[in-house]
Amino acid sequence: MIRVVTLDTVDPTDMAALIRTLYQAFGLGTEFAGEKPVPSEAEGKDGRLDAITLLREVEPVRTFADDKVLYIAGAPLSLPPGPLGEPPCWGFADYGKERAVITTAKLPARGVSEASIETYRRRLAREAIHAIGHLWDLHHCVDARCAMHPSWSQSLAANPDSDLCTFCREKSERKIRLAKT
Numbered sequence: 585m586i587r588v589v590t591l592d593t594v595d596p597t598d599m600a601a602l603i604r605t606l607y608q609a610f611g612l613g614t615e616f617a618g619e620k621p622v623p624s625e626a627e628g629k630d631g632r633l634d635a636i637t638l639l640r641e642v643e644p645v646r647t648f649a650d651d652k653v654l655y656i657a658g659a660p661l662s663l664p665p666g667p668l669g670e671p672p673c674w675g676f677a678d679y680g681k682e683r684a685v686i687t688t689a690k691l692p693a694r695g696v697s698e699a700s701i702e703t704y705r706r707r708l709a710r711e712a713i714h715a716i717g718h719l720w721d722l723h724h725c726v727d728a729r730c731a732m733h734p735s736w737s738q739s740l741a742a743n744p745d746s747d748l749c750t751f752c753r754e755k756s757e758r759k760i761r762l763a764k765t
């Protein structure tokens with residue numbers, strides 16, 4: 585089961601579209617599990633949220649074995665700087681574990697036209713699938729059309745698809761099957 589939790593208001597029609605796409609991507613029951621407050625421990629002075637602290641301190645939702653929980657924040661996220669400086673942060677996942685967070689702050693503006701809402705939803709779905717993919721042990725993928733391709737990559741299309749490539753999809757299906765047995 586995938587449980588989606590908001591830390592900021594998300595349009596209910598966007599949420600419904602996201603739930604549908606996640607269900608199709610992983611073949612797992614997916615539900616909206618409500619809104620939780622942003623943990624104050626994660627709030628940085630620059631208005632960003634520390635992604636690692638957020639996942640540690642955020643209010644849990646009721647889960648069972650192998651459930652995955654995706655939190656959606658409205659504020660930008662930050663990660664500790666690595667040797668090449670601070671990586672641009674679209675989301676962060678406790679690799680192979682239970683919790684991931686993504687932000688809507690870096691998505692294309694939602695706008696009001698059908699086309700712009702569609703673009704927004706597709707990118708939201710892509711980042712959600714990417715983060716949940718990491719929870720199912722998926723690594724980054726070299727295929728720029730795959731949702732597991734790094735979100736910060738130069739070769740990512742301006743309006744990328746949200747699908748997994750065949751390799752990543754089969755790997756996630758194997759992991760999910762193993763978890764069920």
Ligand SMILES: [Zn+2]
Nearest residue numbers: 714718724734
């Ligand atoms: Zn990633």
Ligand SMILES: [Zn+2]
Nearest residue numbers: 725730749752
């Ligand atoms: Zn892939």
